[in-house]
Amino acid sequence: MPTILTGLEKARAIQTDGYPIKSVAVQSDEGEYAAPYCEYSPLTAINAQFSTVIDDPDHPGEKAYVGTVPYRNDNWFKDAKGYVGTSVRTRGLVTGKANGGFFLQWERGTGNPDKPDAVFVKVAGQTNLRDGDLVTVAGEVAIALVENRFTKQAEEDSLPYLVIEAKQADISVLQERAQYNGPTPEAVMLGGDGFVLDPKDSRRASLQAQLLHGRRVHMKRFIATQPSMYGQTYGYANGTPVDVVDVNQEGIAVESANKPLTNIIALRLWGRILRDDNGDVIVDADGHACREKIETTVGDTLEGERGGITGVMVFENSAELVVRPCHPLVATGRVHVDSFPEIHKGPRDLVFMSFNTWNLMPEKIEQGGRIAADMSPIPLDLAVLQEVQDNDGRTNSGTVSADATLAMLEGQRKRVAEEVGTSYSPMQWIDRDPVNNQDGGEPGGNIRNVFGVTQALEVVSDYRLGADSEAFLRTRKPYVGHFKARDTDLEFTMVNVHNSSKHGGTARLGVIQPPRIGSRERRLEQVEVILAHVEELLREHPQRPVFLMGDFNASLNDDSVQALGQSPGCWKIFSDDSDVSILFQGRGQCFEHVIVFASEQFRESQPGFLDRVEVHHITNNLRRPEKMRSSDHGQAVVVLRAEDS
Known part of the structure; x- marks a missing residue:
């Protein structure tokens, strides 16, 4: 026997383990509407197993299919296949359009979050429907999988759901939104x-x-x-x-x-x-x-x-x-006051800063000014930049040089220093042009990693890594620089990293389970190339430590970062769970790591080296409104103290 509840808003399905298993009849002021809800076991009627149904008030004696019961287990998928092509009728208010169709919700609603009263109607071509129209639809049951928004291909590991496929001729508008004055589904x-x-x-x-x-x-x-x-x-x-x-x-x-x-x-x-x-x-x-x-x-x-x-x-x-x-x-709004680390720099100390410039190009002068303003409080010797575009940005002209982009940024650094009254140390900007459209990012943008160097450092050599590796095919390449401090005998290598993004990944609570981590395998392959080169550097130059900085596009517990940390040459990863450099899909994560590698010989000769390394994470961009942000990332700052500092 169904449970009879009085009042539409009080209708609640009886649940076991969170899933409704009993049928419910809803008694409202307008009359009784059947909403069968049955055990999720093979049944003979599609309405009972896979949907919420009502007595169609416009077609006496007929049932209307008003809500899709979603995927629950493998039996659901197996049984649902048997009902593909079944003719059904539905009705309701258009609640929104999407690619390939529109959402329809029964205008009276079930008032129950566990009892569906909406369905997606898949229809070829454009409809003239508007949100709020009351319509009826006749069509056939189909099984849908979520499509990848980039490839437009069905995601085979997504949770399937039932839709109605209908023709334009089988969609009738009962009342347009301007004339409709009937009930609205309870939210x-x-x-x-x-x-x-x-x-x-x-x-x-x-x-x-x-x-x-x-x-x-x-x-x-x-x-x-x-x-x-x-x-x-x-x-x-x-x-x-x-x-x-x-x-x-x-x-x-x-x-x-x-x-x-x-x-x-x-x-x-x-x-x-x-x-x-x-x-x-x-x-x-x-x-x-x-x-x-x-x-x-x-x-x-x-x-x-x-x-x-x-x-x-x-x-x-x-x-x-x-x-x-x-x-x-x-x-x-909350008022967020920018906060920068207070760095007291000694005359022989060195300061590095990694900065994802968010597709910087010459026309983004205001953004360049914001980047310069975020650099200004930091007494920089080495800027480690990612995502710098060429001289005409996203225009796909074949241009690959970024000298105009970097000149604009340097001009903004000088302007900000003069306006704010901070010290200004001119930077020499060095980079290696990519092959046109072979380094990922926006087509024509030719993003690359860049170093900005002050007079405190001498550039010994610089080169791009991985240009011939499949791991870095059509994506940005690490940029390697060997530097020598002019006031000390320290030499070091900086590897400027911008590993593949999580493009193609899925949400933690999304329809693809377990969630897909975008480009996971590609980042692991990239880390293998980077590690092999770092190990070679440590063998050839045992007295030269290696720093990895930049945008790793991976949190501390990601396989690629763990692989770096487990390498014999890794001395320390300067990040932990409290260091949040990006908010990705609403989650706080650290993508801007600082990792130090060193040979056993260097560690023995410089046992206090790590104690002289200070790392700060700047999170102002994570709290600013979009139009005030210099980047979609936070920044990592390294202060390397001299032995006599």
């Missing part, structure tokens, strides 16, 4: 006392999240754990605001007392406005749906103008939870 509450994912079990969390695909959701407030980028930001839906938010290596927001927040759901907020709380689409003078670019920094609290945030949850092909707000948002 599922996120965080607090509402829907919360299991943060310790990514696979289980991703299965839970599929239940919200295409549905209206609501959160009391949103706590940003990452500065906004391109109108999007990562963070947590939570019922309690916090004054100070930090993000640890596991991506968990913590309060100032290092107390983890509870009852949260991690997601990405996308700044597209769909509809307000009344179901109205906000449009501009030309009738187009507005887009609101979200500007946040770490710790900002976002709320809707009417209190809370209502939006639509999309389990999109970037394999993340994404909420698209339905109304304008108000950010309660």
Whole structure:
């Protein structure tokens, strides 16, 4: 017997191990709507096993398929294949469009986060549908896999879900949004006392999240754990605001007392406005749906103008939870004061700084000024730069020289020093031009690693590493420099690293489980090439220590960084879990490592060398609004004290 519940908003499925197993009949003021929910075992009716169904009010005696029950286990996939091609009918409000179709949610909703009431309708060609239209659709059941947003190919290891494939002719608009005055699906509450994912079990969390695909959701407030980028930001839906938010290596927001927040759901907020709380689409003078670019920094609290945030949850092909707000948002900004390490430099000390310049090119003069301003407080002798583009940036002209880019940066360094009143030491910028379009990054940009050297150092030699290696095929190459300090007898080698990005990786709580670590194998291959060369250097020049600095695109526990640390020549990795240099997918991680290699001979002759190495991580960029950032990374600074310092 089904459980009868009074009031649509009170409908809750009986659960075992987090998954509903009983059917529920919802009794509302408008009448009873059947919402069968059965054991996940082979059944003979697709509606019972794979969807939520209702009695279609527009077609007496017929059932309407209004929500997809997502993947649960291998039996689901096997049984679902038997229903591909089954004819079904669905109805509801358009909640959002996506590539290849649109999301549809039953206008009355189930009011239950565990009982789906939305489905994706796959249709060829463009439709004239608008968010908020009430429509009916007749089509056939199909199984879909999430597509890779870069290759547009199906991800074979993604969790499958059911969709409806329909033809344009089988989609009927019952009421356009302007005329519709009927019910709106009750929004599922996120965080607090509402829907919360299991943060310790990514696979289980991703299965839970599929239940919200295409549905209206609501959160009391949103706590940003990452500065906004391109109108999007990562963070947590939570019922309690916090004054100070930090993000640890596991991506968990913590309060100032290092107390983890509870009852949260991690997601990405996308700044597209769909509809307000009344179901109205906000449009501009030309009738187009507005887009609101979200500007946040770490710790900002976002709320809707009417209190809370209502939006639509999309389990999109970037394999993340994404909420698209339905109304304008108000950010309660936190004031972040930039902080730089106070470095008291002795006359014979040396200071190095790694800096990912975020695709710097000559036309990005303001960004060049911000980079110069971030360099200004540091008494630099050696700048270790990554991601410097050529003289015409992303224009694919065949140009490979970056002398104009570096001249612009040097000019900004001089200007900032004069305006701020800091000391200015001119730098000699050295690099090796890549082969056109063979070093990755934006097409035509020809990114490369660069050294900036003051008079404190003599450049003995410099070269690119790995140009003939498959590990560095069509990606940026390490840049190696041998330097000699003019005021001491110290010689050292600096390897400027910019390993392959996590391009193609998937979200921790995404539909691909276990999560895919982008370019993992490629980075391991690159590290092998780097290690082989470092070992050769230590044999040929045993009195010359080797520093590795730059953007490793890997956290401390990544296989590639672990391989470096386990090498016999590795003396020390100067980073730990508390050193956060980047917020990647909402998680605090350290990509800017400082690793020192040395021969046994050097260690014996210089036993106190490591004690004279100071490392600082600068995290200002992780807390600035997007338009104020000099980079999407933090920076690492090394102070190498002279023996008599």
